[in-house]
Amino acid sequence: MKRRNFIAAAGAATVLTACGQQQDCATGEANNKPQETIEWNMVTTWPPGFQGLGTGAEYLAALIGKLSNGRITVKVFGAGELVPALQVFDAVSSGTVQMGHGASYYWKGKMPAASFFSSVPFGLNAQEMNGWLLKGGGLELWQELYAPFNLIPMPGGNTDIQMAGWFNKEINSVDDLKGLKMRIPGLGGEVLKRAGGNPELIAGGEIFSALEMGRIDAAEFVGPYNDLAFGFYKAAKYYYYPGWQEPGTTLEALINKQAFEQLPADLQDVVKTACLTANADMLAEFTEKNNEALRILVEEHGVQVKKLPQEVLDHLESISEKLVEEQGQANELSKRIYASYLDFKKKANAWKQISQSL
Amino acid sequence: MKRRNFIAAAGAATVLTACGQQQDCATGEANNKPQETIEWNMVTTWPPGFQGLGTGAEYLAALIGKLSNGRITVKVFGAGELVPALQVFDAVSSGTVQMGHGASYYWKGKMPAASFFSSVPFGLNAQEMNGWLLKGGGLELWQELYAPFNLIPMPGGNTDIQMAGWFNKEINSVDDLKGLKMRIPGLGGEVLKRAGGNPELIAGGEIFSALEMGRIDAAEFVGPYNDLAFGFYKAAKYYYYPGWQEPGTTLEALINKQAFEQLPADLQDVVKTACLTANADMLAEFTEKNNEALRILVEEHGVQVKKLPQEVLDHLESISEKLVEEQGQANELSKRIYASYLDFKKKANAWKQISQSL
Known part of the structure; x- marks a missing residue:
């Protein structure tokens, strides 16, 4: 029952999206939204409502809705609700859905270098990942890696360092x-x-x-x-x-390339900015929640x-x-990704010895 | 000459803003922008174009323009261009301009507790500041502190830890x-x-x-x-x-309360989200640039x-x-701010010993 509803919902969204925002687009369904409303679906690798990660995906979806004043609405699906967790990449790649939320190391079977964009053992911490991705050329390499799959990746969260x-x-x-x-x-x-x-x-x-x-x-x-x-x-x-x-695991927001390109320029900025904001918001949440949870565990x-x-x-x-x-x-391309990551890590290690010395 | 132009520009913006976006608003000036365009000015405590800090303010202003599809434009003034650095707070408070960019510890003469929202000696690091402000109640206290001055503060950047x-x-x-x-x-x-x-x-x-x-x-x-x-x-x-x-110095974006309240809800979200994005973007920039600059200084x-x-x-x-x-x-209020900060710091210190141990 539930599964059938989800599939129906996804079908409707695909039709709406395929219309584009300028076309006269009759869906045959009752719809009170203005003509220009774009309905997207986001599949995730997280159990529905999973704290921090699943809720981070929901925060991102809601922010796109708010910033666009409802011109885009994004409906979030937990793992298995629309597609299984490990089919998120393919579902967004094929255009079955317009967005996904997960972590790039899940796709290392397709592309071993994908792990660099989430986390690798003894790799960059959360703040350094943001430095590399946003200012050190990392995001451009990530987008190049995913381009053949019809996908635009964006950082969409960070769990901070994990425990052993x-x-x-x-x-x-x-x-x-x-x-x-x-x-x-x-x-x-x-x-x-x-x-x-x-x-x-x-x-x-x-x-x-x-x-x-x-x-x-x-x-x-x-x-x-x-x-x-x-x-x-x-x-x-x-x-x-x-x-x-x-x-310092970076999570990813995946955007289907055609769906993205059909958006007007301001909504493209809205989607990308919402990802960046969600990326920072989740790290702030883990920073606060880890502190408190550690205290509860110990005390x-x-x-x-x-x-x-x-x-x-x-x-x-x-x-x-x-x-x-x-x-x-x-x-x-893998070699360039590794070289860029390693170069950033070496410089970051020198600064880390200073910045973490207090 | 230059000064006179700036004052004229500021005057025009004030008139436009006072109109609100729904009113029929004739400014008497040639204006090709759509009727609803809202023109804001942002004064800053930074020298014009100052790297990282001044450019961060410019990034924020540009992002508001992009996300709003030009419905708000924000013109940035360096320190002394419109008002001196240390009059930024008063200029936004009085509504002379709609936004400001600086650091809250500049205003500790008015409110000693203001320092907690930028940085205090041996205080929170950059990531912890974001945790406290965004998820630990810090931003709500900051907004309460600034409310009597007609100001809404938002985190608008971070320099990371500085050098001794x-x-x-x-x-x-x-x-x-x-x-x-x-x-x-x-x-x-x-x-x-x-x-x-x-x-x-x-x-x-x-x-x-x-x-x-x-x-x-x-x-x-x-x-x-x-x-x-x-x-x-x-x-x-x-x-x-x-x-x-x-x-881990947090920089602040200041928003005049009336100017903010005159915005429709979606543009209020745009302005606040742009601040949060600029906040994260500057930290990423300092993380990347400090690494490279340290290497150059040493090598x-x-x-x-x-x-x-x-x-x-x-x-x-x-x-x-x-x-x-x-x-x-x-x-x-100062006591509540201090108590909240101290409580967060104690918990953060326990987690820091773990998170920085790699």
């Missing part, structure tokens, strides 16, 4: 990584594998029981804000930091927060550097 | 602060004074010669991006960090970058804590 994860086994040396059964997807998982561990792919909703039942020794998810809500502190002894695997739930030993971090970093380099070798 | 400054005298202990003649305005200057130093008020354009002639021992300005452009490396031996006096100009000894930082911090507390005692 929830552990039921203490990590005192690199030997403790060997055989470690850990829920850790993506490049982080590959790093753990090269360090002798056993990364597992487990959906967010199943982490708790896997930890509680002892099917895994450890799991990384996001950071205090999301982790508190999922109650992982009830299923694991130690909460390790820092989140070396995701030091109210007695969580033991521990830092991974430097020896372990150094080992993971040396593995990561090689793996990250591999992501930037697929072709000429 | 340029020194021709080494600082090895707290004793070296005694008698130190240093260009350092605001609360930082007051802290230095309490530590036995001699803070001096010197305009930005005169710092270089004061350093070069030996009239002062040291000077703080902003950070590598701006400092490189001013060539201070030619007039001082050491470049000290961290910028304890300004750990091309051989600048000696030094960290202030921890003993000195600890001493300055203990003085700062008392001084900052004093800023939040003037009245009931």
Whole structure:
């Protein structure tokens, strides 16, 4: 039932969008909106209403509506409501929907260099990602990478640095990584594998029981804000930091190229600016919420927060550097992306030693 | 001549604004713009075109124009072009102009608690300021503080953490602060004074010669991006960090309340969103430019970058804590501002130890 309604809604939106805003466009449906109203759909990789990430997508959609004075309305769909999470890229690429919200590392199967635009192990932090993307040439490279797919990417949020994860086994040396059964997807998982561990792919909703039942020794998810809500502190002894695997994850807003080009220039500015504002807004939210959630975890739930030993971090970093380099070798564009990222990171590291010294 | 033109321009804008967008409004001037065009002026505390800060104000003004599809145009004036830097607050408050761009600590003479909304010594960093202002109740308090002045403040930029400054005298202990003649305005200057130093008020354009002639021992300005452009490396031996006096300075956009309320709701959203976008954009710019400028200073100009000894930082911090507390005692509202800021800072410090540990 629900699925059928969503498909009907999507169909109507496609028709409306195909009309363009100047054409006389009869949809055959009751519609009180002015003729020029453009109805877009946004599919996301997040569970409906997922705090911080899903709500960030909703903030973005609402802001486009407000800034355009209702000339564009954007309807948001959680993962699986219109298309499954991992079909978001294709759905926007094909024009089935006009927008998407997710994270670029989900598409590293198509383009290994895509990971650079979300987060890579021991990579840029949140503020540095914004510096690279908005002022250091990163966004132009990202748009070049997605152009063959008919997609315009924009930064659309940031989770800040994440946590290393929830552990039921203490990590005192690199030997403790060997055989470690850990829920850790993506490049982080590959790093753990090269360090002798056993990364597992487990959906967010199943982490708790896997930890509680002892099917895994450890799991990384996001950071205090999301982790508190999922109650992982009830299923694991130690909460390790820092989140070396995701030091400042940028989320992406995807825009279908034809849908974007059909907009008048001012609405193109509205859509892009709304993405930039949502990008900053989510980081502010995670900054505030992580603080408070960490306090609750420690003070109210007695969580033991521990830092991974430097020896372990150094080992993971040396593995990561090689793996990250591999992501930037697929072709000429990948090499330029990697070179740009690495150059920014080197300069950023020098400034970070100064800026984080207070 | 120039001044007269500016005053004439401002007068015209005031007339237009007073008309509101629905009224039949004849200005008696040749005007090709559509009837509904609203012309605003923005005065700033920055030299015209000042990199990062003045250009950030220009970015904000241009963005309002683009997002509104030209329904609002905002003309930017550098310090002294229409009003002197330190009359920006009053000019927007009185409605002489509709917008301003500056920093709230310039108005601490009127309201000591104003400093909390730009930067205070050993206070929040840039990311934390955004967390507090946008999600932790800070902006609501700021708007309450400025409401009696007919002003709506918005965050409108951030310089990131600054540098401790340029020194021709080494600082090895707290004793070296005694008698130190240093260009350092605001609360930082007051802290230095309490530590036995001699803070001096010197305009930005005169710092270089004061350093070069030996009239002062040291000077703080902003950070590598701006400092490189001013060539201070030619007039001082050491470049000290961290910028304890300004750990993440938020700049402000000021909006005249009546001018704002005369806008239709969608243009109110446009103006506020443009401020938020400009706020994030400037931080991205400083993040990128500081990296590169630091590299140039060190590699091309051989600048000696030094960290202030921890003993000195600890001493300055203990003085700062008392001084900052004093800023939040003037009245009931000041106390609420201080309490909110301090609460956020305590929680943020716990998260910072985790987030900055990579």
